[in-house]
Amino acid sequence: MxxxxxxxxxxxxxxxxxxxxxxxxxxxxxxxxxxxxxxxxxxxxxxxxxxxxxxxxxxxxxxxxxxxxxxxxxxxxxxxxxxxxxxxxxxxxxxxAAQAGIAGRVRLATAETLANHVIIPALPMLSTRYRDLTLEVVTDVQSVNLHRRDADLAVRLVKPQRGNVTIRRLGRIGFGLYASRSHAAERRDDVRFEHDRFITWCESHSHLPAAQWIERVLRGRAPALMTTTLSAQLSAVVAGVGVAVLPHFLGRQNGLACLRADIGLDQEIWLALHSDLARSRRVRAVAEFLAELIHGSRNLLETPPTT
Structure with missing residues (x-):
């Protein structure tokens, strides 16, 4: 036999x-x-x-x-x-390993801004629930492909259109035009922003909605600064270099002045995970944690500062 x-x-x-x-x-x-x-x-x-x-x-x-x-x-x-x-x-x-609970490594791909200011500050709660779970956070999302299994799941501001992935809408993130308090006090009351110095994205990121909005406002004028990261733009606004399109929650957290709250650039937040991992206990645990976190942060993420 x-x-x-x-x-x-x-x-x-x-x-x-x-x-x-x-x-x-x-x-x-x-x-x-x-x-x-x-x-x-x-x-x-x-x-x-x-x-x-x-x-x-x-x-x-x-x-x-x-x-x-x-x-x-x-x-x-x-x-x-x-x-x-x-x-x-x-x-x-x-x-x-069921008796040992949720364990192992889960690889999450997300935007650097969401990672640094929303997800990572909340990770002590995840660690308390699942002490044997290791989360790997990848913020270089341009090179991450869920279908190739570069990551197990992703939180993105652009809805995935193809691939063997399961998609879920988590919420929305609001954007506005921001300046430092001192810069806002000194600028002219200019509704067309003709005298403002703008901080925007480098040409490699010109496809982003914020970059395209600023390009339309500038109408051929040169910006004050171009960067490849939102964190650099935030630092420049705080330093008084000029004005930039930022998420409302960053404006609120850094005490910035909102020059215009509704510029039509709000984006949906999407959770995507490889369909083959939909029944993975550890991946599901992280997915549910992220869904709870984003839902609980709706007011922070969606609404502009009151002043």
Whole structure:
């Protein structure tokens, strides 16, 4: 009787469950080196395991190119089944650790402003609930792809339009035009802002709604300062360099003067998580914590200062 712990393929070779994990890592990264880095394995180990899997299946799963590895038709056909295996393995691991409660690492991608001023200050509450949970916060959201599993879940100001993700609206974040109190007291009463010095985004970020709004207001005039981060713009406003479009909660927290509260730039806050992780206990725990946090901060995030 054959040993049932490792199934045998049609050509008689024994399959190893761990090889499916390597297959998925190569498919997602497009290279052996990317898969090795993601799994914490050596390059030779990854190469040996994928060759072993192809031999066991009697199939060529990837076509090798100078630019990387691409799935063959046979590889594409097995991708969904491999992802189902991965999900089952995660569920098994979580089930075995159920008595220990929520544990493990969850990778969250979000905007730096939300991370620094909303999420991270509230993390002691999450740590109190789940002492064995580790949260990894990634703020370089331009390079994060949930479908590739660069992160487990994300809190974003732009609604994801595609990919194998589950989406949930959490709330809204309000934006206005702000200046320091001293700068506001000295500026002219100019409803068209023709005499104001603006702080805006560098050209690499010109697609952002705030950058486009300021460009329309300037009508060809040069700004006073251009930056690549909102935190730099906040520092410049506090220093009196000029005026900038900022979230209302940052204006309130820093005692800034709101020159115009409604500029039509309010944005929805979206929670997105990879659909394969929708049943992960630790990912769900973080998702629910974030939903509670954003909902409880609605007044702070949405409304401008009263004075």
């Amino acid at each position: 054959a040993n049932s712990r490792n199934p045998i393929s049609e050509n008689g070779n024994r399959l190893r469950w761990d090889d499916a994990r390597v297959f998925l890592a190569i498919a997602r990264s497009g290279s052996l080196s990317g898969a090795a880095a993601a799994l914490g394995l050596g390059l030779a180990t990854v190469s040996r395991q994928i060759e072993r899997l192809e031999a066991a299946l009697g199939l060529t799963l990837f076509s090798r190119h100078q630019t990387g590895y691409r799935l063959t038709d046979d590889g594409e056909a097995l991708l969904e089944r491999a992802e189902a295996l991965e999900q089952a393995a995660e569920a098994f691991a979580e089930g075995s």
